[in-house]
Amino acid sequence: MEKRLSDAAMEGNIATLKELLLEDPLLLDRAIVSCVSETPLHISSMLGHLGFVKELLSLKPELASEFDSHGSSPLHLASAKGYTEIVKELLLVDPELCMVRNQEGRTPLHVAAVKGRVKVVSELVRVNAESTRVLTDRAETVLHLCVGHNRLEGLKVLVEAIGKDDELVNLKDCDGNTILHIAVSKKQIETIKFLLDKTCVDVDALNTNGSSALDILIQSPRDLRDMEIDELLRGAGALSAKDTHPIVHEWAPTKVPWINKSLTSTLTMKESGSERPAVKHQHTDWLGRKRSALMVVASLIATVAFQAGLTPPGGVWQDDLTVDVNGNPVKDPHIAGTAVMAYTDTIEYGQFMIFNTIAFLASLSIILLLVSGLPIKRRRWMWIQMAILWIAITAQVVTYFISLRHMSPRKVQGTLREVTSISVLTWLVLISVVFIGNIIRMNLWVLRKYGYIKEKEVAVPNAEIDDDQEEVEKKKKKREMEKRLSDAAMEGNIATLKELLLEDPLLLDRAIVSCVSETPLHISSMLGHLGFVKELLSLKPELASEFDSHGSSPLHLASAKGYTEIVKELLLVDPELCMVRNQEGRTPLHVAAVKGRVKVVSELVRVNAESTRVLTDRAETVLHLCVGHNRLEGLKVLVEAIGKDDELVNLKDCDGNTILHIAVSKKQIETIKFLLDKTCVDVDALNTNGSSALDILIQSPRDLRDMEIDELLRGAGALSAKDTHPIVHEWAPTKVPWINKSLTSTLTMKESGSERPAVKHQHTDWLGRKRSALMVVASLIATVAFQAGLTPPGGVWQDDLTVDVNGNPVKDPHIAGTAVMAYTDTIEYGQFMIFNTIAFLASLSIILLLVSGLPIKRRRWMWIQMAILWIAITAQVVTYFISLRHMSPRKVQGTLREVTSISVLTWLVLISVVFIGNIIRMNLWVLRKYGYIKEKEVAVPNAEIDDDQEEV
Structure with missing residues (x-):
């Protein structure tokens, strides 16, 4: 009976469930009291069988509060997989499930944030806003997890939900790091911009080593992103620790705060003994x-x-x-x-x-x-x-x-x-x-x-840990299974994969919901095991949409390595993966172009031509990347694919350079010939310094190639900037357009965490x-x-x-x-x-x-x-x-009356405009807060930096 119930849950077969309940009306109760910790609701929630989940909850709602051997509720599993509708059903039964931590110390919100399930994050916060205040065992907030796993869209949703909660935004983890410390250490430019622009993050907070965010940047290995991050931090008033001279208080890593609205209550755990008294968090500044x-x-x-x-x-x-x-x-x-x-x-x-x-x-x-x-x-x-x-x-x-x-x-x-x-x-x-x-x-x-008043204790259910020998064996077996699956992926061993799936049919689903971001598909795609990739995609196609800790999909890895056949298999599952950008702001096409994988470039463009129009964080097109990395063959393929698209060919990067500027600066004679001969590149375009391609050549160090390049440019009608006298418009580096055929459309990503709504710029x-x-x-x-x-x-x-x-x-x-x-x-x-x-x-x-x-x-x-x-x-x-x-005497009273009348009228108009404007803002804020008006989403590509070691 248990086997048939488990199979029905795996298949989502409601008819079989009803037959089994006719045979044994107490079957679901027996499932709860049995030694098998994984209930049918766990299985169906993990596999996304919405109808089956609804049926189970209507028959036995207490199943929602059961935990598996990892301390996870069904809500943890559904949140990790991104099944928003199932999450809604589970929350209807018990909204307090949001607060439950699993064996790893994570709530469903933590899991969803780590996996980049933006819609799930939004739903969990909507139902129970207090879930944002539960900490992990390392004293991390859900904001720390978002930044640590580069989930910017989830971070935006959370920041909007918590409002201007300075204390939560500035909370420190067990190492004393705020979310700004982490963003700077990982050099996440867009996250740093967002935190400085949209939150009251403390730019001068110190960690337990006495380092501010600026110190973290200074101490880190240097790369091309450092200058921009340094400008952002200093522009926000950030200082080095030696300049602020704060008193650094010793931080006790055993004290992990439980946060409520006043950020002063403590979290009382269950028998696991994880009682954590509150820590008083203050603004460093x-x-x-x-x-x-x-x-x-x-x-x-x-x-x-x-x-x-x-x-x-x-x-x-x-x-x-x-x-x-x-x-x-x-x-x-x-x-x-x-x-x-x-x-x-x-x-x-x-x-x-x-x-x-x-x-x-x-x-x-x-x-x-x-x-x-x-x-x-x-x-x-x-x-x-x-x-x-x-x-x-x-x-x-x-x-x-x-x-x-x-x-x-x-x-x-x-x-x-x-x-x-x-x-x-x-x-x-x-x-x-x-x-x-x-x-x-x-x-x-x-x-x-002095202990006369104790902090209010909030009992939060936690995963109970069974320390008997059987539980220890289960954990050991789980680790062994994970190791065997990883080894099979590295070897491309399909037979081992099938054996493992016979032992545990849910093994691949567990790989998705686990906190290990690198799935077997990432490993096999990176190593070129085509057969293994095909087998995985046939068994669990959603693996193709998973991202590792660098924001890369399996398609990014296969494209970088040049495995064309694997790229084809992945594109068959989801062609839209071409449009997804990783942590560095690059799509699979960008990665393939930089690495010179011509066949992969050709395949990606064939399947989704719009991928040529995605920009990097530095506003570079894929053409810029080809020229910048001297990939002429890839450039030829791309130019042939886009046809005579003058706008795309002449698009400028964040420094105002076209692809011709870059080719001339690198003195790539063959590339220059190709651009002048096969494209409609603008030979007189000016960059932000007001220099044309010919000016770039004149200003560069002289060598033997200069004469030939000069002849090519002048032969194409190129002029110096002083001869063309154009009006140089101020260029806004923060505004990077998303390009389509009309250069105005937006990119709508999937829920995989790559949704990018427009950023509202504030002080x-x-x-x-x-x-x-x-x-x-x-x-x-x-x-x-x-x-x-x-x-x-x-x-x-x-x-x-x-x-x-x-x-x-x-x-x-x-x-x-x-x-x-x-x-x-x-x-x-x-x-x-x-x-x-x-x-x-x-x-x-x-x-x-x-x-x-x-x-x-x-x-x-x-x-x-x-x-x-x-x-x-x-x-x-x-x-x-x-x-x-x-x-004023009588003889100037007339003038005074005129001055006074005009001034009073002007003042009343000004006051009215300010007053009405703020009333409108307040009404819009209320309407947005309660969901009557939704924010318009505009996909804005983020600023990108090439930190490839070769380029550095």
């Missing part, structure tokens, strides 16, 4: 960024406080007054150059001096500590400096209101009190929120540190740059608003006027040092105070939030701070026009 922010804000506060000390509110006396006209001592004498405020309100001036001095010295203390060179780069020191900054900012706020109070006469004191009350209340609330938030964080940290580290921009702008607004508060438009009175020359009270008295505007236009002065205070406090609120240390680094918080900044800027604009209106 957190301290650096905080230091920069503190330096900027402290410098501005010190500048403003110093200026306020030199020019106090109310100004200074312009003359000496100690005696009256009769020579008698006056009641209130004063000396020129002394502060008016010190005479008119001694107590208030004392308060002004105290708080302004506190702001000045506190900010200078921060600057001194930051530039002292003392070892104060730990977080606790940074918190102390931030506390000092809060004191400085608060002191500056108090100074601002003391100044306003002093310069406001009695008749506007009511308005001032209202403005002050609301402002103080707002400021106290903000300070309280920041203070309480940090107190809570500190208390939680202390309680966790690297969006949040970091926004924070820096907000900090600078907010600091400047605060500075300007503070200065405006101390020196209001219209200035201050320079003298007292309370009585006339006869000693009678005057109609409009004023006091020296008070604002002129407050007397001449009380309402306008009130408006000035309100809007200037809004600008001042709004900008200070942004600064306080940015340096508060609270976890407010997500986009939504950034948008809130940007909205506050809009309020601050708008308030400052209103303050500006109030000032202009006050200081």
Whole structure:
């Protein structure tokens, strides 16, 4: 019965299953309790029998939670094979299966990511986003696995799913490497571009050896890709470890974190004893960024406080007054150059001096500590400096209101009190929120540190390991089977293959789902065992679509070795394999052309002519590769195949060179003759340096071939660039077109991991740059608003006027040092105070939030701070026009009204455009997030580098 059930599962025969269940209704239950760990659901899930899987799940859904001898659930196997529909069915039964780790410590998501099953990855993340936070035994995230196995498309799907989760993106494996370290070590240019462009990856993170990503590049063997990677990293602000001087904390490899939304919970494993306490992951550059922010804000506060000390509110006396006209001592004498405020309100001036001095010295203390060179780069020191900054900012706020109070006469004191009350209340609330938030964080940290609070434990089912002798024998037998299969592939021994399949009919399927990326078909294709290849393809044709760790299919390997018959067999299975690019950005046709495999080139072009139009990562066509590697015979075959395709022949690489430029630079006389004679190559095309083919020849070192090449070029009508005077357009090296007959179509790859949606180019580290921009702008607004508060438009009175020359009270008295505007236009002065205070406090609120240390680094918080900044800027604009209106006499009021009207209209239009634009962006983001709008996919070939040792 068990044999018949197993055969039915292998065939996907539902009728046989039903017959067996009629004979024994408990058959599926017996399959669960039997010693055979592989259930019928494992077999049918691995072989892709969707109908059979559905039938089993409807009859016995608990089969989905069974594990084989490797600790794999049926979901692991279906995920590894890329059977998306089966994955969906299994997830309907139990979404928590996403979290289960097999014997190798991998979840279904890990397995799918390693195998490049993009659609499966997308489905698993959609159903259970928490699965992205499970780590392997080496503390690798699923992002590490994607980068490590060069699965860029899977990485894109995952990054989109997790959003701007800085901590997950910057998590380190057991060697302390982030995903950027790995991408740089493997020199994956497109992955590096994506990480720098689309994520908040920490470019200066250090691994356990104290090396940053830039250090990894510097220490690696040199090749042609290094220059571009170096430019990318330095362009993103990457530094060497010796330049950043961070404190490298010892990393304990036994501590593997379990990640949840707060990245602080632990993973409780089953009896396998793999309990792993959480590790606190931080941004390596957190301290650096905080230091920069503190330096900027402290410098501005010190500048403003110093200026306020030199020019106090109310100004200074312009003359000496100690005696009256009769020579008698006056009641209130004063000396020129002394502060008016010190005479008119001694107590208030004392308060002004105290708080302004506190702001000045506190900010200078921060600057001194930051530039002292003392070892104060730990977080606790940074918190102390931030506390000092809060004191400085608060002191500056108090100074601002003391100044306003002093310069406001009695008749506007009511308005001032209202403005002050609301402002103080707002400021106290903000300070309280920041203070309480940090107190809570500190208390939680202390309680966790000393064990009073334990991390929430999440029980994640793991594969149970049976350590009895039978299980040990099974593992040993499995390793022996894998070794025998590998040996058979290396020898091309079909008889051994058949024997192995008799012992285990699912052996080839296991080879596909295993984590070993090199299948028997890769080995036999590389070694030229045609009979073995045919046998494998007849038994398991999907092996042809598997990729090794370098992203190469068996067709890449056979093409490189020149095994034409094997190439034909592989193309019979799937002609679209011609279009698949490997990790180096090359198709099988590119590989064959570089190696000079003329027959293979001819066969590949015959089966799929469109393969001639795929570009490398350096925007090279297959024609560029032929000329660059001096493969004239292959070039002839290709030119004959493409016919008179002027556009393809004249296409330029990333340096703007056509194939004629390259042929001339390498002085390949026969190739030049062929191109001029048999193609429509443009003899006057210019590269990015503005050089034609003739210029290349003139600029090259002289030898005996130059005269003949010169005659050939001039005979074809070639001119120097200075004689043609073309307009040289700027060339964008990041935009590499995908070429078809019209040079505009896109390439749609299979789910094998070669889907390449268009890359949206954004600023690297969006949040970091926004924070820096907000900090600078907010600091400047605060500075300007503070200065405006101390020196209001219209200035201050320079003298007292309370009585006339006869000693009678005057109609409009004023006091020296008070604002002129407050007397001449009380309402306008009130408006000035309100809007200037809004600008001042709004900008200070942004600064306080940015340096508060609270976890407010997500986009939504950034948008809130940007909205506050809009309020601050708008308030400052209103303050500006109030000032202009006050200081403009009647005869220019007409001009002022025109200026104001146009300015306000322009400002409202600008604000409306920004507001509506962000509303549209938010709506589109929501619609995309919930699947109402799908991203348009455009295949963009990636930048390619030839690291062939011969070429280097």
